[in-house]
Amino acid sequence: MSGEFEWIEGGNVTSPAGFRAGGVYAGIRTYGDEPRYDVGILVSDQVCAVAGIFTTNAVAGAPVKLDRPRVATGMAQAIVANSGNANVSTGEQGDRDAARMAEVAASHLGIPAEHVLVASTGVIGRVLPMDKLEPAIVAIQPTADGGSIFTRAIMTTDTVPKHHAVRFTVDGRTYHVGGTAKGSGMVHPNMATVFCFVTTDAPCDADWLRTTVREVGDLSINMVDVDMDTSTSDTMLLLANGAAGGTSIAAGHPAAAPLRAAIEAVAIALARDLARDGEGARTLIEVTVIGAASREDARMAARTVTSSPLVKTMVTGRDANLGRVLMAIGRSGARIEERLISVWIGEHCAFERGAPTSVPYATISKAMDAPEVQIRVDLGLGNETATAWGCDLTEDYIKINAEYTT
Amino acid sequence: MSGEFEWIEGGNVTSPAGFRAGGVYAGIRTYGDEPRYDVGILVSDQVCAVAGIFTTNAVAGAPVKLDRPRVATGMAQAIVANSGNANVSTGEQGDRDAARMAEVAASHLGIPAEHVLVASTGVIGRVLPMDKLEPAIVAIQPTADGGSIFTRAIMTTDTVPKHHAVRFTVDGRTYHVGGTAKGSGMVHPNMATVFCFVTTDAPCDADWLRTTVREVGDLSINMVDVDMDTSTSDTMLLLANGAAGGTSIAAGHPAAAPLRAAIEAVAIALARDLARDGEGARTLIEVTVIGAASREDARMAARTVTSSPLVKTMVTGRDANLGRVLMAIGRSGARIEERLISVWIGEHCAFERGAPTSVPYATISKAMDAPEVQIRVDLGLGNETATAWGCDLTEDYIKINAEYTT
Incomplete structure (x- = not known):
């Protein structure tokens, strides 16, 4: 039911x-x-x-x-x-x-x-x-x-x-x-x-x-x-x-x-x-982490990727600078082994087991040119998963927050 | 010597x-x-x-x-x-x-x-x-x-x-x-x-x-x-x-x-x-925390204030929205008692023991209109101190990072 x-x-x-x-x-x-x-x-x-x-x-x-x-x-x-x-x-x-x-x-x-x-x-x-x-x-x-x-x-x-x-x-x-x-x-x-x-x-x-x-x-x-x-x-x-x-x-x-x-x-x-509807946002970012060794690892990794200013600005610019996703996973505190990590943007596998794939930069950038961007990360270590949501970081975020009180 | x-x-x-x-x-x-x-x-x-x-x-x-x-x-x-x-x-x-x-x-x-x-x-x-x-x-x-x-x-x-x-x-x-x-x-x-x-x-x-x-x-x-x-x-x-x-x-x-x-x-x-020289920065932010119960508390509080996007954009806009400093201290993990916290911007005490002072908004905003902004926080709990440095967050940060690879 x-x-x-x-x-x-x-x-x-x-x-x-x-x-x-x-x-x-x-x-x-x-x-x-x-x-x-x-x-x-x-x-x-x-x-x-x-x-x-x-x-x-x-x-x-x-x-x-x-x-x-x-x-x-x-x-x-x-x-x-x-x-x-x-x-x-x-x-x-x-x-x-x-x-x-x-x-x-x-x-x-x-x-x-x-x-x-x-x-x-x-x-x-x-x-x-x-x-x-x-x-x-x-x-x-x-x-x-x-x-x-x-x-x-x-x-x-x-x-x-x-x-x-x-x-x-x-x-x-x-x-x-x-x-x-x-x-x-x-x-x-x-x-x-x-x-x-x-x-x-x-x-x-x-x-x-x-x-x-x-x-x-x-x-x-x-x-x-x-x-x-x-x-x-x-x-x-x-x-x-x-x-x-x-x-x-x-x-x-x-x-x-x-x-x-x-x-x-x-x-x-x-x-x-x-x-x-994040301040200034133009794009919803949905990050799903699979293959984590623990539920907490999956949650930390998913949340760290969604909260990274450099991942956010990567989406803002539709710029397939995907090392930023690995950087964020690396600093999340989740247990990782770099050589087991794979990353997808939408349907495209951008990193496979820790190394860049041959999917062209332009293909991945184009996949990000949408109102919602899905980032999927496989840590390759276990069966735990988590999903987090964030948004891109735009000039309008700055404008809104630099002028908030007045 | x-x-x-x-x-x-x-x-x-x-x-x-x-x-x-x-x-x-x-x-x-x-x-x-x-x-x-x-x-x-x-x-x-x-x-x-x-x-x-x-x-x-x-x-x-x-x-x-x-x-x-x-x-x-x-x-x-x-x-x-x-x-x-x-x-x-x-x-x-x-x-x-x-x-x-x-x-x-x-x-x-x-x-x-x-x-x-x-x-x-x-x-x-x-x-x-x-x-x-x-x-x-x-x-x-x-x-x-x-x-x-x-x-x-x-x-x-x-x-x-x-x-x-x-x-x-x-x-x-x-x-x-x-x-x-x-x-x-x-x-x-x-x-x-x-x-x-x-x-x-x-x-x-x-x-x-x-x-x-x-x-x-x-x-x-x-x-x-x-x-x-x-x-x-x-x-x-x-x-x-x-x-x-x-x-x-x-x-x-x-x-x-x-x-x-x-x-x-x-x-x-x-x-x-x-x-x-932070990406897009126009202002150096120096945050000194005094009166912390431990050195680690002082470091966490100073670093959390410098890293808060809402504190950064407050400085960007020269907007004396100082509750954001209290918010950042509150989420830093440092031991605090809200009613003991005082905050200065330059020479001006903006919060005294957890409540806003009568220093006018315009005075504090004007003090922020400088190439370097000093924020001093007294936690009122001990004798430990720490200093951290950050910068404001501007539209140029977004531009630089949305267009980095290409």
């Missing part, structure tokens, strides 16, 4: 039953395209089982510090999120502001404050403009088709909204999984600079959800790199409200495998969206 | 007595400014004590594999080096070509082949054009004032030659230390993509030299970052030929401390040159 699901066109976090969302423009974000939203609420009609993973950066934002213990209870009902200001490195005022955001949203929604999670993204080191934020939060009217507005409210330098949803049926009961993500710069594994919020109307056991968010995070969000920098605000949350009915899903339940596959598919689709 | 030395204007690797160098254009390198040189020889009149450190990349070039055991003997007399082709990932042919380079140079110079070291820098994964290289090597006529030509022969995307020399006198005897380096991209600690060759006419104990090259490397070349990528060819060599006369220098010798200080000064000057 695993993997048998249907993609919902335009699907998002309110595709699952019992979730509502909305957003308004508070005036925090001073950039971006129309329509403009910079604060949003996602709320469930009933309390959800929740699980999450957060940034590994030792400097964590006030919202992350607020959410961690709340998520640890396994119960939540709403997320209030804003873009334009990350509420990071803002001292005790920042902690008070994050708590206040949750209180204002809770009071507005008529639910307990401890069931509200907070997420903020944007500039670091500036105190939130609560005078703008509080009236904006209470102006939000969440609706059952508001998921795409919520998605827009969490965008920073993202150029496109990112959301997906799927549905699947087990034993006559239909479940939905929806998700949204934001992230474009300061994106690096563990975690990418990302919000990734996934909803489902399946009823879920909280422990199962906790295991699932970690495993799925490791296969999706944690395999994306834009620029090697780890955000202070990264947050992935998985909310299950049970609106689809039925018995609680845990390991062994007939819906557990399809649900896990659906969550994984939505999270990987979002991860690919994040890489494709 | 330590530190009492005099800089020699235009000094280089042939400033120490008994060293000769030269170079010619073999036609390997297909880019760069006039005058053009792409193969060079540095040779001592007598056998030298030698010590070296090499790339930590698991993919190492054929020259590195050739040099490691030769340097381990503690004796060498010449270096033959080329730019334009790194002789990396070239299989067994590459090993044969590196050995052949040494043989041809040795025969030309009339010294044993096992006393010749090889260094190659440039494109990875292409076989060396030995038909061009062999006649070029035998055309080189090393001279006592040829150090600057040797420096030019090892440049790749470097825009300026990098060389320095100092002299100092102990007990009436004058010693010289000269050095040259190359490196502009694929530059990251352990090691930077670098050749760094340091010569001295002081007579040195080989063990002392071995300790010194490691310690000095850790304070200089290993604290430079341009783009996070670790080259497959990095080589730092320290050659001491004893032409200044006197007894062999080891720990306890009256000249040991001044010699160590002179070597360190030359290596740090070269490290700063490398950072300043």
Whole structure:
């Protein structure tokens, strides 16, 4: 049954039953395209089982510090999120502001404050403009088709909204999984600079959800790199409200495998969206490492290749300078034997067992002239594999980041 | 006495007595400014004590594999080096070509082949054009004032030659230390993509030299970052030929401390040159971390800040978006307590104990509008310090690396 699901066109976090969302423009974000939203609420009609993973950066934002213990209870009902200001490195005022955001949203929604999670993204080191934020939060009217507005409210330098949803049926009961993500710069594994919020109307056991968010995070969000920098605000949350009915899903339940596959598919689709929309990016880079001696080796090698500035600029220039891939594998920390390594670009084997092949430079360069470039590396040492996603590095990345605050 | 030395204007690797160098254009390198040189020889009149450190990349070039055991003997007399082709990932042919380079140079110079070291820098994964290289090597006529030509022969995307020399006198005897380096991209600690060759006419104990090259490397070349990528060819060599006369220098010798200080000064000057000449760079970034709980913490924090793309682009844009510095410290792995961290840009304290200060954005941005930007971070936890060097990240980095091979 695993993997048998249907993609919902335009699907998002309110595709699952019992979730509502909305957003308004508070005036925090001073950039971006129309329509403009910079604060949003996602709320469930009933309390959800929740699980999450957060940034590994030792400097964590006030919202992350607020959410961690709340998520640890396994119960939540709403997320209030804003873009334009990350509420990071803002001292005790920042902690008070994050708590206040949750209180204002809770009071507005008529639910307990401890069931509200907070997420903020944007500039670091500036105190939130609560005078703008509080009236904006209470102006939000969440609706059952508001998921795409919520998605827009969490965008920073993202150029496109990112959301997906799927549905699947087990034993006559239909479940939905929806998700949204934001992230474009300061994106690096563990975690990418990302919000990734996934909803489902399946009823879920909280422990199962906790295991699932970690495993799925490791296969999706944690395999994306834009620029090697780890955000202070990264947050992935998985909310299950049970609106689809039925018995609680845990390991062994007939819906557990399809649900896990659906969550994984939505999270990987979002991860690919994040890489494709990396700041200034024109090309999605998908790196698959096979033949690794261990899973960790495969992951390190795949992530190091996607994060190498010289591999990225090789793709930018459609320049088949493939020694850069070997260089990146060599510095990844993965166990390697140079003479066993083979590298493919798309269908073309560029290196075979550590030495260049006779495939012409022009052929490989031409294969890179596409919106997605596949790099496959066989380490020739074992059976473990991993896939990571990144993007090319262009002049526009520099422009975006040299002019970000102002 | 330590530190009492005099800089020699235009000094280089042939400033120490008994060293000769030269170079010619073999036609390997297909880019760069006039005058053009792409193969060079540095040779001592007598056998030298030698010590070296090499790339930590698991993919190492054929020259590195050739040099490691030769340097381990503690004796060498010449270096033959080329730019334009790194002789990396070239299989067994590459090993044969590196050995052949040494043989041809040795025969030309009339010294044993096992006393010749090889260094190659440039494109990875292409076989060396030995038909061009062999006649070029035998055309080189090393001279006592040829150090600057040797420096030019090892440049790749470097825009300026990098060389320095100092002299100092102990007990009436004058010693010289000269050095040259190359490196502009694929530059990251352990090691930077670098050749760094340091010569001295002081007579040195080989063990002392071995300790010194490691310690000095850790304070200089290993604290430079341009783009996070670790080259497959990095080589730092320290050659001491004893032409200044006197007894062999080891720990306890009256000249040991001044010699160590002179070597360190030359290596740090070269490290700063490398950072300043990073591909596309317009600004040298010097990051000093104080107050760390351990030396390793100080080093990790300093290096992570210099290598962060978002800190680099902050400097590119003269944009006082200083939360990025906290973000980088937070992901460095160093032990931190956010509320103890203070950050200065030049003379201005931008964060004090984890929170933004009232120094205006414009003041800090203006302080960054200089050829060198100093970032000082106090972790507030201990007494350990470290300094690292990097450069800003500009559109020109992308241009250079997207168009490198062709």
